Amino acid sequence: xxxxxxxxxxxxxxxxxxxxxxxxxxxxxxxxxxxxxxxxxxxxxxxxxxxxxxxxxxxxxxxxxxxxxxxxxxxxxxxxxxxxxxxxxxxxxxxxxxxxxxxxxxxxxxxxxxxxxxxxxxxxxxxxxxxxxxxxxxxxxxxxxxxxxxxxxxxxxxxxxxxxxxxxxxxxxxxxxxxxxxxxxxxxxxxxxxxxxxxxxxxxxxxxxxxxxxxxxxxxxxxxxxxxxxxxxxxxxxxxxxxxxxxxxxxxxxxxxxxxxxxxxxxxxxxxx
Numbered sequence: 001x002x003x004x005x006x007x008x009x010x011x012x013x014x015x016x017x018x019x020x021x022x023x024x025x026x027x028x029x030x031x032x033x034x035x036x037x038x039x040x041x042x043x044x045x046x047x048x049x050x051x052x053x054x055x056x057x058x059x060x061x062x063x064x065x066x067x068x069x070x071x072x073x074x075x076x077x078x079x080x081x082x083x084x085x086x087x088x089x090x091x092x093x094x095x096x097x098x099x100x101x102x103x104x105x106x107x108x109x110x111x112x113x114x115x116x117x118x119x120x121x122x123x124x125x126x127x128x129x130x131x132x133x134x135x136x137x138x139x140x141x142x143x144x145x146x147x148x149x150x151x152x153x154x155x156x157x158x159x160x161x162x163x164x165x166x167x168x169x170x171x172x173x174x175x176x177x178x179x180x181x182x183x184x185x186x187x188x189x190x191x192x193x194x195x196x197x198x199x200x201x202x203x204x205x206x207x208x209x210x211x212x213x214x215x216x217x218x219x220x221x222x223x224x225x226x227x228x229x230x231x232x233x234x235x236x237x238x239x240x241x242x243x244x245x246x247x248x249x250x251x252x253x254x255x256x257x258x259x260x261x262x263x264x265x266x267x268x269x270x271x272x273x
Contacts, residue, residue: 031058035065036080044084061087063094067101072112082118089125100124109154116157123157135160135167139182142171148182156189170196178204178220188221200224202253206235209243 032042035058061083068074083090089097104110104120111117123132139149153160159167170192174180185191194200203223210216223235236247 028058031062035062036083037076041080041084045087049087057091060092060094060097061090064090064092064097067094067098068118072101072117074112074117078118082122086122089122092125097121097125108150108157110157116155120157123153123160126161132160134164138164138167138171141168142175142182144182148186152182152186152189152192155186156193159189159192166196167192170200173200191221191224194224198254202250203231203235205253206246206250209246209249210235210239213239213242215239215242 029042032045033039036042036045065076065079065083068079069076089100092100100121103124104117105112108120108124110120127135136146136149139152140146173196174185174191180191191200204220207216207218207220207223218235223231226234232247232250236250239246
């Protein structure tokens with residue numbers, strides 16, 4: 001508790017690592033607090049994983065953070081936010097981590113001053129080359145060229161962290177059903193970041209109803225980008241008198257999606273307006 005942890009925090013940490021001495025645990029917490037800038041941030045990480053009770057894990061994090069801050073000039077607050085979002089890459093062996101950092105620039109072509117640089121590190125630290133290649137093959141099975149796949153990876157590396165099955169379903173819907181081509185999706189890669197079942201399909205059902213009744217003044221891409229409250233306000237609630245069941249259709253679609261995964265085939269090359 002002298003490190004700023006509550007009694008319940010301390011009990012949980014000690015229970016997770018009963019062999020760690022009080023002095024060692026105190027040093028781990030102190031080091032983690034220094035890296036993350038506050039006791040509150042340290043508590044957040046301890047609540048996510050027991051790996052931080054290992055002094056070697058924290059030492060790895062210290063080295064990896066120093067590399068990014070000192071050698072690559074990345075702002076410490078940006079690094080801290082990245083750790084709180086996804087800490088796993090920062091626990092990797094420093095040699096492995098440094099190799100991944102170099103590859104982000106050399107192989108993925110993401111510069112160190114890009115906001116996506118840390119996402120690239122996450123990708124290369126969490127996925128093997130074989131795994132990444134299997135993700136690339138999914139895109140190629142839908143007719144993507146290799147340079148198009150890597151362009152998407154440069155623009156949005158975290159898309160490749162999702163499962164191959166998830167990726168295949170999204171591409172099947174966006175390319176086979178909607179007719180979007182690779183160039184369209186590269187330029188509007190946000191479409192690939194949203195849940196198929198909870199966002200893309202439900203909103204597309206609303207989109208089709210409004211289109212059929214001639215009430216549509218948005219593109220599907222615009223509709224997908226809207227926050228939940230804004231989507232309901234602009235594309236559901238205004239039409240409740242014309243289409244009383246629209247809100248129910250939307251909510252039920254999120255609970256019980258009924259579209260089956262689609263098989264990868266060559267899509268139309270004409271991007272929709």
